[in-house]
Amino acid sequence: MSTNLRILLIVSGILLNIILLRLVSKNKLPIKYSLFWLFSSLIIILVGAVPNFISLFTEFIGFETTSNLVVGIILTILLIITLLLTIIISEQKKKITLLIQEVSMLKKDKK
Amino acid sequence: MKKQNKVLIIIPAFNEEKNILKVCNSILNSNKKDKMKYDFIVINDGSTDNTSAILEKNHIPHINLVQNLGIGGAVQTGYKYAYINDYDIAVQFDGDGQHDINYVKNIISPIINDECDMCIGSRFINKKTSDFKSSMLRRVGIKLISIVIKFKTHKKVGDTTSGFRAINKSLIVKFAQSYPLEYPEPVSTTRVLMEKYRVKEVAVSMNERTFGKSSIRAWKSVYYMINVILNILLIRRGE
Numbered sequence: 138m139s140t141n142l143r144i145l146l147i148v149s150g151i152l153l154n155i156i157l158l159r160l161v162s163k164n165k166l167p168i169k170y171s172l173f174w175l176f177s178s179l180i181i182i183l184v185g186a187v188p189n190f191i192s193l194f195t196e197f198i199g200f201e202t203t204s205n206l207v208v209g210i211i212l213t214i215l216l217i218i219t220l221l222l223t224i225i226i227s228e229q230k231k232k233i234t235l236l237i238q239e240v241s242m243l244k245k246d247k248k
Numbered sequence: 249m250k251k252q253n254k255v256l257i258i259i260p261a262f263n264e265e266k267n268i269l270k271v272c273n274s275i276l277n278s279n280k281k282d283k284m285k286y287d288f289i290v291i292n293d294g295s296t297d298n299t300s301a302i303l304e305k306n307h308i309p310h311i312n313l314v315q316n317l318g319i320g321g322a323v324q325t326g327y328k329y330a331y332i333n334d335y336d337i338a339v340q341f342d343g344d345g346q347h348d349i350n351y352v353k354n355i356i357s358p359i360i361n362d363e364c365d366m367c368i369g370s371r372f373i374n375k376k377t378s379d380f381k382s383s384m385l386r387r388v389g390i391k392l393i394s395i396v397i398k399f400k401t402h403k404k405v406g407d408t409t410s411g412f413r414a415i416n417k418s419l420i421v422k423f424a425q426s427y428p429l430e431y432p433e434p435v436s437t438t439r440v441l442m443e444k445y446r447v448k449e450v451a452v453s454m455n456e457r458t459f460g461k462s463s464i465r466a467w468k469s470v471y472y473m474i475n476v477i478l479n480i481l482l483i484r485r486g487e
Contacts, residue, residue, distance in 0.1 A: 234317055234429060238325045241313045242332075 138188045138203040146185030146207065153178040173221065177214045184210060253360055256335040257288035257352065258326030260319055261343030265298040271341075272308050274349045284353060289329055290343065293322040319411075320432035324423060327415075331424035338423075339414040347412045351452040355414045358448050365419050365445040368405065368437070369412035369452035389473055393434050396477050401441040406449055408434045419445065431476045438480045 157174050160166035184191050184207055192203050200206040257275060261268050268290065279285050289309045292299050294316030303310040311325060323340055330338040337356050341347050351369060358367045372390075393408040411433055415423065419440065428435040441447055 230429075233315075234321045237313055237315050237317055238321065238328060241311050241325065242329060244314070245311045 138192070138207070142204055142207070143185045143188060146181055150178050150182035150185060153181070170225075173218065177218070180210065180214070253336040253356075254334065255284070255286050255337045255339065255352075255356060256326070256330045256333070257286050257339045257341045258323060258330070259288060259290045259341050259343045260293055260322040260326070261290050261295065261299055262293040262316065262319075262322070263295045263297045263299060264343045265295070265302055267345040268299055268308075268343050269302055269306060271343055271345055272306070278349045278352075282353075286339075286352065287335070288341075289326060291322040291325050293317055293319070318429060320427060320429040323432060324427035324429075327420055327423040327427065330420050335420065336417050337414055338420050340411055342411050346454050348453055348455065351412070351450075352414075354450050354452065355412065358450065359414055359416045362416075363446070364448035365416050366437070366440055366447045367414045368407060368410050368447065368449045369454075370407035370410060370449040371452065371454055372406045373449060373451035385469065389469060392473065393476055393480070396480050397434065397438050397441070400438055400480055400483070403441045403447065405437055405441075405447065408437065410452075412452055412454070428479075431472070431479055434476050435479050435483065438483050442483060442485050 154175065157166065157171050157178065161168055161171050188203060191206060194200075195203045195206045198206065200209065259268075259271060264271075272288070272290065275286055275288050287309075289311060290303055292303060292310055292312045294313050300310075300312055302308075303312075311329065313322060313325065317325075326340070327338055337359055339352055339355060341349075341352070347369070355367050355369050358364050390406075390408050394405055397403070397405050397408060413433075422440075423436070428439070437447065
């Protein structure tokens, strides 16, 4: 893995970390949802900082280059985050449905 | 003398300005002629046409959902209303004129006699009663869902997507708490069967829709089938 890519990974990982922590401290992102993101940004930093560790996996899994593995890791992280989002949306849909039903019934009683 | 059962007819309606008044009048007429009296409530599922104004103007009992929920959420609102107001039997009845009020008697009588907990109005039991059997493709779909339900619950249900059904009090309580929002008819039937409730089917006749289109459109049917079948196969007891 080239030095430039390593620097890019470390810098963007740290940036993501800073943004996340600021969002949490400004109450814009609940800590519950930020944990997975923080964890992901740490992985990105780790990949940039300790490339030897990652290149072991590269050969083992069968990627041709370490940079491909890095793309694979980030893709996996994104997939998991999207799945979590879908779950959160479904839970919210249930809550919204309940709210619509209850509000509508209250509105009827008022008349 | 046996206590008279309180019966509520739940009519989900989405953009049914052309049909809804006729449907409600048919119930009112039946109440005038018949000994058996039915209360009814229209659940206006966030219609964007004049449905709401028509309901208001004609003093038809109704609940206006403030947003569109889809058939599952709308019917469940009716079950919640039935639960709060202590009804003994709730009948789901389409707002588009497909169902015939004269068959409500047949659907609720097995429940009054405590032969079953849910009674489904089926188009396929008596060949003569129903002119409208829906398209070939739809029938194949209904049959396929029936096979999947049989596989899952070892019980036979013929008209799996029929929206003409009655339930007793124990199921009103259950459905008020939890009712499937997607593909409610086949999914709720399967859930009910898996929890050992008794389900029965009686013959009814259904009319062709007077105006408008059914919510299940042809181009969506494959998508619909995959969803329903997966959904049924994944149901677990106690959910």
